[in-house]
Amino acid sequence: MRLRSLCLSALCAFTAAGTSACNDQPDSADSALQPSDASADAEAPAILLAAGDIAGCAEHYKDEVTAELLATLPGTIVPLGDVVYQNGTRWQFRNCYDPSWGQLLSRTRPAPGNHEYHTNEGAPYYEYFGTLAGPKGKGYYTYTLGAWRIYSLNSERNIPEQTTWLKKQLKANPSQCVLAYWHKPLYSSGDVAPTPEVRPLFDALFRARAEVVLSGHQHNYERFAPQDADSNKKARGTRQFVVGTGGSELRPFGGVAKNSLVRYNAGHGVLRMTLSPGMYSWNFLPVPGAPPADSGSANCT
Numbered sequence: 001m002r003l004r005s006l007c008l009s010a011l012c013a014f015t016a017a018g019t020s021a022c023n024d025q026p027d028s029a030d031s032a033l034q035p036s037d038a039s040a041d042a043e044a045p046a047i048l049l050a051a052g053d054i055a056g057c058a059e060h061y062k063d064e065v066t067a068e069l070l071a072t073l074p075g076t077i078v079p080l081g082d083v084v085y086q087n088g089t090r091w092q093f094r095n096c097y098d099p100s101w102g103q104l105l106s107r108t109r110p111a112p113g114n115h116e117y118h119t120n121e122g123a124p125y126y127e128y129f130g131t132l133a134g135p136k137g138k139g140y141y142t143y144t145l146g147a148w149r150i151y152s153l154n155s156e157r158n159i160p161e162q163t164t165w166l167k168k169q170l171k172a173n174p175s176q177c178v179l180a181y182w183h184k185p186l187y188s189s190g191d192v193a194p195t196p197e198v199r200p201l202f203d204a205l206f207r208a209r210a211e212v213v214l215s216g217h218q219h220n221y222e223r224f225a226p227q228d229a230d231s232n233k234k235a236r237g238t239r240q241f242v243v244g245t246g247g248s249e250l251r252p253f254g255g256v257a258k259n260s261l262v263r264y265n266a267g268h269g270v271l272r273m274t275l276s277p278g279m280y281s282w283n284f285l286p287v288p289g290a291p292p293a294d295s296g297s298a299n300c301t
Contacts, residue, residue: 042277047075061248063096064247076108077104078108080215088118089124105129111139111182112156155198170204184197187231191251203229217244221269224241226298246268
């Protein structure tokens with residue numbers, strides 16, 4: 001086991017007694033959290049940096065390498081769930097996540113994964129991230145990033161409740177380009193079965209003409225063509241990216257899912273999304289030494 005040196009700079013730090021020094025939680029998921037790099041100028045491009053399946057104290061985890069990459073890049077950091085293995089305990093957050101990605105906490109906006117819920121319904125996750133994770137215990141919230149509306153959702157709990165909330169939010173903000181993220185993907189070519197339980201979330205986003213969904217869970221990178229919630233390719237569909245490359249051991253693909261365009265498991269890395277008024281671009285940034293992966297752009301209409 002690799003026991004990392006502890007350097008707590010987290011906004012929500014755990015004390016030696018195992019208690020939490022978190023800020024109070026907002027009362028509602030409707031509260032818009034403003035990332036530290038959010039510009040008052042909605043015309044300026046905004047940067048979002050995403051990956052899931054991240055940290056652990058065993059030697060094979062590469063979260064320190066992806067954290068070094070993130071430290072060189074401006075933008076809002078989005079951990080796509082399973083942020084610390086194996087069970088999302090206080091000890092694991094303190095010793096395995098905080099020394100790497102935790103050093104960038106002030107610009108982080110997370111989503112929970114299934115491993116976070118292995119311990120006390122995710123209590124250490126909500127304690128560690130505090131208000132950055134939205135209302136305590138819910139795991140979903142919304143914020144504005146440049147000209148875009150961002151939705152951080154929870155694939156692990158309360159999907160009917162979230163879907164109702166999401167539809168309300170999408171209706172209230174019809175003119176903005178939309179990016180959403182959560183942990184378990186609806187579509188994947190990975191060796192773990194996809195998650196049909198999240199279909200209502202994807203369908204609500206598709207019907208609202210949302211541009212992008214980001215997920216993790218599969219320990220590889222994959223990009224899909226725009227599609228609907230029934231895997232029908234659509235010119236004005238929602239494009240899903242799977243980015244489970246934050247540091248956990250990479251996994252093989254189990255086949256090729258319908259509408260899959262790019263699949264990559266040759267190295268860890270993060271996805272950089274550049275969100276501009278009326279368009280977006282993507283670039284998967286591998287860690288040093290890994291081969292190039294994927295980039296492109298599309299309109300937001």
